[in-house]
Amino acid sequence: MEVDNIKAVYFVGIGGIGMSALARYFKVMGYEVAGYDRTSSPLTRKMSDEEGFDITYEDDETGIRAVFRDREHTLVVYTPAVPKENRILSFFRDNGYSLHKRAEVLGFLSRSKKALCIAGTHGKTTTTTMLAFLLSRSHVGCSAFLGGISSNFGTNLLIDKNSDYVVIEADEYDRSFLHLYPAIAVITAMDADHLDIYGTHEHLLMAFEEFALQTQGELFLRKGLELRKRQVTGHYAVGEKTDYYADCLRVDNGSYxxxxxxxxxxxxxxxxxxxxxxxxxxxxAAITVALHAGVTQEEIRKALPLFTGVARRFDMHVKSDRLIYIDDYAHHPREIEASLSSIRDMWPNKKLTVAFQPHLYSRTNDFYPDFAKSLNLADEVILLDIYPAREQPIPGVTSGLIAERLTVPFVQVSKDEFPEYVRKNVSEGIFMTMGAGDIDRFIPVFTEMFNYPAR
Structure with a gap:
């Protein structure tokens, strides 16, 4: 990919979490940047209202400004989540522009740094953000392209021109992470997912094997994961002796x-x-990589308690004696199981009500028995309709497939009915919204609803 002559960068799908980080990078570096997305979101509104981005939500190529019609000096970055028939994407494709997937551009930009890459079907966003936070609070420093909005930084992009390291969330979707060549890598999980892309779990595992082979230095895996073609530096775990592990875990006043x-x-x-x-x-995992990158023990000790998380990852919005409200991005059965088990760990005696919005028809079709099994860890489940994202409906595939296998009390509601149902039926314990679709649009509604006056 040649960027020496590039003066302008257009993003088709600029509102995606990975795309927005790249867009922010190019804007900071002085390029003319604009983009399209299907719908407005808090992220795109912040980019346009506070950061000066030119973002359109109309799929109309006639609105593309003149600076982006200079084919020789414009780079077009797109995401596979945008349909091929999109008019703006078609305009660039049909007129011979230089088109690149987000992953290609990220891979290119990372080659001038030592890339610390976190991969895995779940856990990677939080681990990536933790690692970036630990490095940024140390003498080592880092740039970072994150897969979520860091609560500490309020952004998904860090730029440190004085550090040799760049922290990257290595996304397995559409084999994106195969554009990366890490100096150090972590694999957090290799569960079956994205079978609309890979077809089988075995093909997904083959992609992780290839990613591992592209790792030039240390490679760390969660205990229980194994690779056939690449030796690993070590495994990590909690409460189990292995190469790197957390021991003597205890809860102390709401923290670990x-x-x-x-x-x-x-x-x-x-x-x-x-x-x-x-x-x-x-x-x-984050501590292990940070130590290998040169962060000191004392820097880790000081920084770790200051980490406040990632938006939509176990994100606590209300905490009172009466009710705790948490939002979480979990959209795979294993992620749901991990989140709900963690809640049972910390608050074993509180009633747990979970509202879940399935993400994708294909994922629901592949995993509906496992979704039900994980959701059965709750005391009560509120099921919303499937969020389709990039997909067309699959006949017979609805959230009812999950509902049929639930053994705990449940209700199915539409998005229109959702807030009123919660207002009338949820008043104490723990309430959790889950899913990778647009269930997060209700966060302000529920945050206001549950901020009860002190009793």
Missing amino acids: LFDYIGKDIEIKDLRLCFPGRVNVENAT
Whole structure:
């Protein structure tokens, strides 16, 4: 990919979390940047209203400004989530522009740095953001392209021109992570997912094997994962002895205390204030990579308690004696199981009500028995309709497939009915919204609803 002559960059699908990070990067670096997305979102509104981005929601090529009609000096970045028949994308494609997927551009930009890449079918966003936070709070520093909005930084992009390291979330969707050549890599999970792309779990595993082979230095895997073609530096875990693990885990006033044990290293009494046992596991991976990148033990000890999380990852919006409201991006059965198990760990005696919006017809069709099994960890389930994203409906595939296999009390509601149902039926315990679709649009509604006056 040649960028020496590029003066302008147009993003088709600019509102995606990965696309927006790249767009922000090019704008900071002085390029003319604009983009299209299908719908407005809090992220795109912040980019346009506060950061000066030119964003359109009309799929109309006639609105493309003159600066982006200079084919020789314009780079077009697109996401596979945008349909091929999109008029703006078709205009660029039919007129001979240089078109590249987001993953290609990210791979190109990362080659001038030492890339620290976190891959996995779940856990990667939080682990990536934790790692970037630990490095940024140390003498090592880093740039970062994150797959979520860091609560600490309020953005998904960090730029540190003085650091040799760039932290990258390595996304397996559409084999995107195969454009990366990590200096150090982590694989957090390799569960069956994205079968609309890979066809079979075996093909997904083959892609992870290839990603591992492209890793030039240390490679760390969660305990229980194995690779056939590549030796690993070590495994990590929580409460199980392995190469790198969190030991003596205990809850202390709403946060976790644990000891980090690694090869020839021990850091006692680390504190993590971000809830969820699964996040202790993510922290263990992040600490391991940070240490290998040169972050000191004392820097880790000081930084870790200050980590406040990632938007839509176990994101606590209301916490009172009466009710706790948490929003989470979980959209795979294993992610749901991990989140709900963490809640049972921290608040074993509170009633747990979960509102779940399935994401994609294909994923629902592939995993509906497993979705039901995971959701059965709740006391009550509110099921919304499937969020289609890029897909057309599949006959017979609805959220009812999950409902039929639930053994806990449940109700199916439309998005229009959803807020009123919650207002009338949820008043205490823990309420959790889950899913990768647009269920997050209700966060302000429920945050206001549950901010009860003190009793």
